[in-house]
Amino acid sequence: MRSHFLAAFSVLRPARSAGLALALSLAGPAAQAQFQGFTPTDSLSPAGRLARYEQRTPHEKLYLHLDRPVYLSGETMWFKVYAVDGTAARPLTLSSVAYVEVLDAQHQPVLQGKVALRNATGQGSFVLPSGLGAGTYTVRAYTSWMKNFGPDFFFHAAVTVINPAVASGALSQDSASYEAQFFPEGGNLVRGLTSTVAVKVTDKAGKGIAGAQGKVLNPSGAVVATFQTQRLGLGTFTLTPTAGPGAYTAEVALGKKLKISRKLPRVFEQGYVLHLDDTGPDQLAVTVSATTTLPETVFLLGHSRQQAAVALSAQLVNGRAQFVVSKAQLLEGVSHLTLFNGAQQPVCERLYFQRPTHALAVAVQPDKAQYTTRDKVLLQVSGADQQTPVAANLSMAVYRLDSLTTTQATAIDRYLWLTSDLKGAVENPDYYFTATGPEAAAAADNLMLTQGWSRFRWENVLAPAPPPFEFMPEPNGLVVQAQLLQAGTGRPRVGTLTYLASPSRITRLSTSLSDAKGRVKFEVPYLTGPRDIMLQTDAQQDTTCQITVLNPFSERYAEAVRPPFGLSARFQHDYAKRYLQAQVQNVFSGRYRNRYAAERVDSTSFFGRPDELYYLDKYTRFKVMEEVLREYVPGVLVRIQKGGYRLMVADKINQTVLSAAPMVLLDGVPVFNINHIMAINPLKIQRLEVMDSRYFHGLALYNGLVSFTTYKGDLEGFALDARVLVQQYEGVQRQREFYAPRYETDQEKTSRLPDLRNLLYWNPEISTTGAEARKLEFYTGDQAGRYLVVTQGLSSTGLAGSSRVVLEVKPAL
Template identity: 70%
Template sequence: MAFKPFQHRKNFMANFTHLASRHFCTGLGTVLLCGLAGLGSAAAQADASTDIARKLAEYEQRGPHEKIFLHHDRPVYLSGETMWFKLYAVEGTYCSPLRLSSVAYVEIINAEQQPVLQGKIELKNATGQGSFLLPTSMPAGRYTVRAYTSWMQNAGPEAYFHTSVTVINTLTSSGAGTKDSSTYDAQFYPEGGNLVQGLPGKVAFKVTDKAGKGIAATGKVLNQSGAVVATFQTQQLGMGTFNLTPTVAGQGAYTAVVTLGKNQVLRRLLPQTQDHGYVLRLEDTGADQLTVNVIATTMSPETVFLLAHSRQHPAVALQAQLVNGQAAFIVNKTQLLEGVSHFTLFNSARRPLCERLYFQAPKRQLAITARPSKAQYGLRDKVSVQVGTADQHTHFIAANLSMAVYRLDSLTTTQATAIDRYLWLSSDLKGAVENPDYYFTAPAAEAALAVDNLMLTQGWSRFRWEEVLTATPKPFEHLPEPNGLVVQGHVTRAGTNAPVQGVITYLSSPSRITHLSNSESTADGRVKFEMQQFAGTQNLVLQTAPQQDTTLQLTVLSPFSKQYASAVGSAFGLTGRFQLDYAKRHLQAQVQHVFAGQYRNRFVAQPVDSLSFFGKPNESYLLDKYTRFKVLEEVLREYVPGVLVRIRKDGFHLAVTDRLNKELFQKNPMVLLDGVPVFNMNKIMAMDPLKIQKLEVVDARYFHGVAAYEGIVSFTTYKGNLEGFQLDARALVQEYEGVQQQREFYAPRYETDQEKQSRLPDLRNLLYWNPELATSSGTTRPVEFYTGDQAGRFLVVVQGLAASGLAGSSSFVLEVKPAL
């Protein structure tokens, strides 16, 4: 983790001291910045200012800022195809890889905000990879892919990664997408958040079409008498600003009339005008200088505080005295981190009053070079691309990359957001950002104006100030998963759903590998189990010891988020002018399914730790090496000296010898069958021993989680599936999907003449996908793949991240033509 809390405070104090006791003149009047060296109560005020920054720094330390970026292989799919993706987990302030979570949750969501596909993706060293096989029945439409971790759920769904993909179903004519609507929208945002009667302010606006895309428009603002008090016109991407000094307070005091083209007119009420309050204005007043002006309706002297933070990093903390309701702050741009910063104004009671976003284009970036060996390739030709990564000083550095090569056609008109655009811009704003590339590639003056309009129409933060400034921070509801998938359950009283506290619950999955977890229910009835190496779909067994309580009800909870960010999407339908392209893609998909379908569900073998949770047992018996008995009691009496079989009035009991103290334990040991606890000794003793392959014994007291066992006796069957053993009726048995198993990406190779002359057709739309492309700090590395039987233009996309947090992306077009 790249957290430097003490350095944060040092920088903050240096910034504060530098501007303390400094006088300067503005058009708003003369303002004295009171610092630590001030007189009277200035020291106390300075303490208040530093306390806000200190609280934010502490919040950052307590709640590390985590982000996820997902690189998927292409923007358009046919139902029945496979979507491939790579995940990058980063620390949100400096964007360096963050190894906080070991599991990420990825979902494909339809227009009705319902998940269509869900997957749990294992993260190793802050990266992960996965895939979704899109069902052939999946309706055509535009879908949202979102990704997040358990820890990120504390910040709400706006903090999740979101991107849009298109799915085309050529097998049916129906489509499912965002509902079609011919309406347009216009929204208005006062700078700083407030319109205040009698105070000059700036209002930003955004005019969008039914797809949420910015469109050109003109407009005017009318007061209640119908008089025009302001006019406006959109600039880039449907956004712009105008100045307004409200003279009337209240809701509905001002109406905007927006004209789109010749016939479409929208009328929208401006946000409510307050009769008193504060207005904040930010101006770029120099190459390295920003001026933040504050105007208030109060004429009484009042101390206000300005805190600038970049993704929870407190960068600048200043204070000023309102003089005749006016104050100004000077901020050096070099004190701010690159990317999005928040300027928040507080009153003397530490209550946030206004907020304004500011963007500083990142100068540090990962430069990715990807050069093909020749300008043009033939069919079934070998492609070699030299890939290298360097810092902004052109020095080679190591990086973790992902690479996709897919065919361009009229259906593929957009490219997914690049990792650097997302981490430094889109991820810190609410909702989708139209064309993030524009803000990084447009001419400097044009980009500066456009990005400032974008900042004015955004106002989201992943935390709430009351949570930061509270004296007693509440615990986070969602905890990280650093060591594997966490399965959560609920223990309630049967028939009432009332939570039950203090019940030890056991979670297991029948297998030849013995893994067992336990948890004690909390006040709200929650139990949590950390499951390592839990991949694919398996049966879970959740149960309690019968002697605790027989009136309990157990439930396994879904780890997927039930909260959804507000989304604006475009309507979708098959278009007649693309019928030829649909037919081509349909043919490609069907041919690939017939001739390469057997390669779609090949999975990468993962290393498995076969050691039981209790480690190496004290006694281990492979029963096939001994004379086989038909009664389990005889097996234990004849071959297992560490376990004593006793018969009492209620039936069988087992007692394990305490090897350390040379005495028998008085209670039954933890008895396991294929890793599943069995509490009824009569049932386990009735088990057919011919179905049991292995018997292991731990002849010592074993402390495991919140439980202590007086020895362990573990039986393993040949198949590891309980062999028909009937579990207690109160046990909950439920199919559960663990982390996703990794599919192998298949692409044919044409290294020999015989392979090139193969009659099997190769109509791949996706030529290459590599989620684990590593570069070194020494030189470039070659990447090789083969073209297929389709001529055309193929887009090569390479993007990724260095250990230092440098992010970058690169793309170029590959020309494939048949030989003449």
Template identity: 65%
Template sequence: MMPKKILLATPLALLALATPQAAAGQTAPLDSLDGLTGKLLRYEQRSPHEKLFLHLDRPVYLSGETLWFKVYAADGTHARPLALSSVAYVEVLDADRQPVLQTKVALQQGTGQGTLVLPTALAAGGYTVRAYTSWMKNFSPDAYFHRSITVINTQAASGASARDSAAAYDAQFFPEGGHLVRGLRSRVAFKITDKAGRGTAAEGRVLNQRGAVVATFKTQRFGMGHFDFTPAPGPDTYTATVTLGPKRVLTQPLPVAAEQGYVIRLDDTGADELTLTVKTSSPQPEPLALLAHSRQQVALAAKQMLVNGQAVFTFKKSALLDGVSHLTLFNADRKPLCERLYFRAPQQLLALTAQADKPQYGVRNKVSVQVAAPAPAASLSMAVYRLDSLTTAPGLGIDRYLWLTSELQGTVENPDYYFTATGPEAAEATDNLLLTQGWSRFKWEDVLAAPKPFEFLPEPYGPVIQAQVLQAGTRQPRAGINVFLSSPSRIVDLSVAASNAQGVVWFEPNRFSGPREIILQTDAGQDSTSQLTLLSPFSTRYAAGARPAFGLTPRFQNDYAKRHFQAQVQNAFGSQYRNRYASGRVDSLAFFGKPDETYLLDKFTRFKVMEEVLREYVPGVVVRIRKDGFHLLVTDRTNRTLLTENPMVLLDGMPVFNINKIMAFNPLKVRKLDVLDGRYFHGPAVYNGIVSFTTYKGDLEGFPLDPHVLVQEYEGVQHQREFYAPRYDTPEAAKSRLPDLRNLLYWNPDINLTGSTAKTLDFYTGDQAGRYLVVLQGLATNGLAGSRSFVLDVKPAL
């Protein structure tokens, strides 16, 4: 007999659901459901879901131009700004998924901003900008932020379109729930894409081994669709032939059908009702559990007994959470059997408003845009760029990303459609999208397994620098070795860490920004056989996906030439403004705080021998000469004793373990000498006082380094470049003869709004008439995200 349909309850913590009635009687107890919800909750608590969104200033660039961006870090569960990480890693990948540019950006309170200067030699092509944090590296690279851009090299145009052939197209087939089972009718979704990953129109047939047609299909929106199909019992295999046009046919085998298993089917059965039907090839009664979860939050949970090979779950759409929901079916052993996705458009978005003060503008006119966002507080960014034949692709809104595209695999074509379109066609297109591009950030095996330590930790206080200590010759990891990290500077900063069982050390240096020279070393007196290797912080895993679209079009040659001319003019007359950086506060205090003694050597008689300097001016340091040479002993003034071992001696922040070398150093190169009296505990190390020498330039002044020291260029978080745009607020400025052919009129990543108070943003048009797109993105502290865009018309001068 068929079991009755059940209506699911909606509490978030479902510890004791009422057992539903079925025609065959009471269903068997299924205690594993409570365990599933609890384990998912614990997994969410120990593995916060972090998402990044990048607002890029525009979609198309010329090589040599600057790419501006703002980073939004959000809690993937509630979409609120998340301050878990203080560093975002941003890369530009080529069509082969190899990085051509990499940078680190500082994050504060969930936002950050940065730039990437595209090299003039960068080949024309389609590229991908991706971003992630250290914490996100623990999960699939599909969860990283990805955005396609186009780069045009007008000085060396290349990159013609690939040959137009069936081999450049792809067809994929996805049984609903994940499996085909012989003898059971299934819904099979499909997606047909071109070489650039865009959906394309096609139709096709499904053939069995004997060539008989068992199903037909035809694409709907964006190259997707579905058909019903029942694999016959026996060893039959099935092949789909896809017709893309005249003399263009693609052949693709269907997934192999299993002899035994489960299939599910989700149907829209009412204005606010969904029905999930489960079928299996086994007639044995079996308890099942259904869990509906979204962003690691449980919305629905139910038990049901499988009777005569079928079970039916019915529930309200309104009971599901906003965004993409995962409907996962489990057996009594907590094994996931099938999964199905459903999208519920968010009920509330950030209602951004933006309005220009005029319907149109002339060249070199002032533009005032008033923006507002009804939220307690919101962080926004705004770009204004020129629309032409090369810049037509719509941008990705932060709300579309957080609620839909970040939860799916691959690139979603025209995500706006799924938020704005209504009616049966839109519902069917959304269903096809979820059937073909489903993805889960986590694996249920990880949720149900015993907790394991994560490989990558968050970076709440700045970039973490990692290195590995290996035994020279054998390349075996060495544990328990103290490694010192320094970067020569007038600001004394030293980090020390002990290697773990894998020989890895972690450093969290302060004030680490811009390109720097770093020095890694061990104490040669205690360890002289170790080899140090600096580890890259960038991820080496890449999401699978279509190559970014690109192909030079002959009919756009005039546009390429025009953009080339504009870029040359801007480089000639505006290059002096390209590398302006915002000034920031610099904390000049040494890592050990305020020293007990400070000596500015220019205030004393200068000696040419370091021994004389220490003996004459520094009573807190005692110089001793033994068989192996010089030793320095610091007076512990607190305990009124003389420490018996050498102190930590620093030169511009770099440890010097050979006292003879520092005593041979020319004191005329030293500007300042600091002494810390008494023992100092620094991570795993203990220093018998600190003696710190600082040169005039903070660059070691030619001090000879030990051979085993590792010296390497390393880039911290990037300095913040200022966006420059000319202002024509005086008659003289408006009449300037300097040409202004900017395509990017305005970029502001730091717009902060509070409550309903509006803010007015001013900028000036250039010398190019045309249509300009204003793009506004924003995220509020309460988790509401929104985007807004409109067009400005600039008329030529009369």
């Protein structure tokens, strides 16, 4: 989050390298014009190093459009994944796999899945187990690359699961009391310097409490400040500390009887304080106060999502300095205003929110004002940028509104421009995009004071050699990682060639050489669904290697605030009704749950077209494999030595015989003991392929290749070497198809099969061309009521937008 911030100050020195020009180009024209007047000290690393660091850290974000916020156990959760460049919000094709999890209150994953990303989007689903306890769960999503920056960067969303039949073990832990938190503007309280302090007061559910009265007491018990919370439980007061660390206490009154007491943050003896004033429609004033009385040049950098926008310098005079920041130069969304001291060390930070003026306007137009049950719904969907039609990729969900659906998920534009850059959950993010006037501006400023943060690690930039990233992107498909250790010692096995295969009629094999930590990485874009994978080294050359497949899911968790959950007696009838509806749907429509879209499969073997291909059913069948090879396969020579059988391949190009053993495969799995291959019943083999020359496969070199394929591609009971690691591994999800009945004929409309769907429609792939509106159709079910149509998505230029439309469904006469 801070990389441009450092790069901006680096480029203030006279140009010395190509890295300097690159950093300037990244900063943008507004910042470039201001950078030229700076003459900072040489305490920072060279500009080229900062620019190179910025190049190697693309800012990736994920957003999940979940089909609804409330589920019954046993229902299917559908979702669409959007991968975007965190700076410009444009679709980003850095990763081809997203990792999605459903976590309980103890951060234990109850469901996990890998979703394939194509053109920066993907779609997936989870069938919630019928035994899943009622409660609030967290859905989180991330890529392999995002794991380098910690779980706070992951996408998080809270969902509610209702299961009246099973007691919950996943309930959120209710707070024992209400909470009050205090946040000094800029970061710290400093003795003798006046600070604005933001306050946030919340109830047990994490909701802000407006109207809470509070007072601040000094060590003597005297009241030195008072406050009252405003909208969403946020407020501010002014304090000039004169006492030492931990000396101030706040007392908050929540009604007539309830009071809470909290310590204010520590007071520092030395430091800096920053204060921001919105002085008008065009400018911000940033005032700096410091305990030092010596002259000092301080620097202010404004940056958003790793892009610098404003860089200014000022001189401290008697411990004070002021900056004037033009709002037009700040980027839309959340801006970080960070103060550097004379040694160019970050000492204060303040956030400012500038509401985006450009957004994707998503228009959804129903064909009727009102519908009946089992009625056809026709929607016209389009996207526009300031009334100019644009191409966009959208997703849509239509679900029933009832007493159990009390909250709405954060829309994609709200997430990308606001909540993803803040710490913790933001209550009612829609308010900051729609409300106007002084009260809305004050609320947005209070939000920036109470939930701002910086997540960039400066030590990584300033280090003499930037640390290597532990996790690399997956641009071409799923990557399986494993670790090789020496049996007995536990030391890493370095430089060991390792093979990964998954038995199949399509011959595929991956190889990898272990690194200094004994780790191997296999790119396996063909793995879908649960599959058996087999990892091994050459058992005839390596007999002491232990292989462990590494968990691809992150085991680090963010401490996110989770709304509490509890079954309420007044909703008992609603719980029972929804539960009955879900059970009925499962009985009559459950057979449609696991319908999957047809997969496009590349049936070519990894080695391409073989030099020799034999379908053994076309030949007279022998009962011994040796006879098959000797009679029908001239390119493979069979030799018998003291250790048993040996195979050699004739190199037809060079008219010679390759003396070293070839790679021998059975359904894609390497077999190094030829005696085991020769013991196979030939009647189990359908196809035999031969490569008649040396073949390079990654870092491996094969002296020819002989591939046997069984009829089912499942090894036909072949006994693998005991040293082969066999493990079930979940590949990327297969695409489950959403099913909804149609009522086009009178017979279908009068069918006695009940249709009690809560989710009427789910479409994760809606493409608008900009030329004309996209037409979508579906049918209502048997439940009258109000249905919410949620549509959201992205344009190719980075415009995010969302739309909500309510459909009225009346009972048919």
